[in-house]
Amino acid sequence: MAIVLGPNQYGKAENRLVTVSRNGSVHTVKDLTVSTSLRGDLADTHLTGDNAKVLATDTQKNTVYAFAKQAPVGEIEDFALRLGRHFVGSQEPITGARILIDEHSWDRIDGHDHSFVQGSNEKRTTAVTVDGSQAWVVSGVRDMVVLKSTGSEFHGYPKDPYTTLKETDDRILATSVTARWRYIGTDADWAKSFAEIRSIMLKTFADKHSLSLQQTLYAMGEAVLNARSEVAEVRLSMPNKHHFLVDLSAFGLENDNEVFYAADRPYGLIEGSILRDDAPEAGLAWSTLPAF
Ligand SMILES: O=c1[nH]c(=O)c2[nH]c(=O)[nH]c2[nH]1
Secondary structure, three states, X not given: OOOOOOOOOEOOOOEXXXXXXXXXXXXXXXXXXXXXXXXXXXXXXXXXXXXXXXXXXXXXXXXXXXXXXXXXXXXXXXXXXXXXXXXXXXXXXXXXXXXXXXXXXXXXXXXXXXXXXXEEEEEEEEEEEEEOOEEEEEEEEEXXXXXXXXXXXXXXXXXXXXXXXXXXXXXXXXXXXXXXXXXXXXXXXXXXXXXXXXXXXHHHHHHOOEOOHHHHHHHHHHHHHHHOOOEEEEEEEEEEOOEEEOOOHHHOOOOOOXXXXXXXXXXXXXXXXXXXXXXXXXXXXXXXXXXX
């Protein structure tokens, strides 16, 4: 029996980067959380502590900030590709890089040039993987919270000895969407693609009469793939944010689908991938990302 080193990567996680760009007195802020991870010929440091091939995580952090100064950050996908290709291209032992970026939203305060109010908790995300000269881009959205107050039913499920859930033809449907989509290629119009995919998902959530959150999840992914040829696959993770009707009968009151208890846990967790059957190979696109 021999003990060997398995897959490994290392980097600086969650670098908080804020940039201000100025167009006269009108400022724009970009607020990012950037994580870098490098892979390659890294056995020595693990086995003997020889760090000759280890580009320090501190240097990786500095590179993020220096790159933000040296050229406009631009779209998060482009910034991640630049960083990943730089690490792989400039350090001989480093053969792969994984760059994760979350973009946090700031909204301009009405009519004001340089004051902002933090937006919702929703994040635009990207995960770029570079391996040698190849690269893969998976972008997405996290914590996109949506609710519809009708247009959702749930019935027809098996009733076993432990089933107490009542069937319903009118319930609240609410979820916090984590979506990731895998791009074909590395040169889409990232901003436009993101805006359109987000809007397709919202419209489908709203328009689709839902018989299950699973059906809604599939419809959202399907609509994205039907409309956006640059996307090969969509993965969705959607917690069912249950809203339970409160029993008001003790007070002689009838609850006509008006008063709910918003439970925060436990929650149903509905997850799935929707993809083209002729999609190009995923390669390393999803490697080290959660399955959904
Ligand atoms: O849309 C739903 N899917 C389920 O699988 C499920 N299970 C459950 O208890 N409620 C719901 N709702």
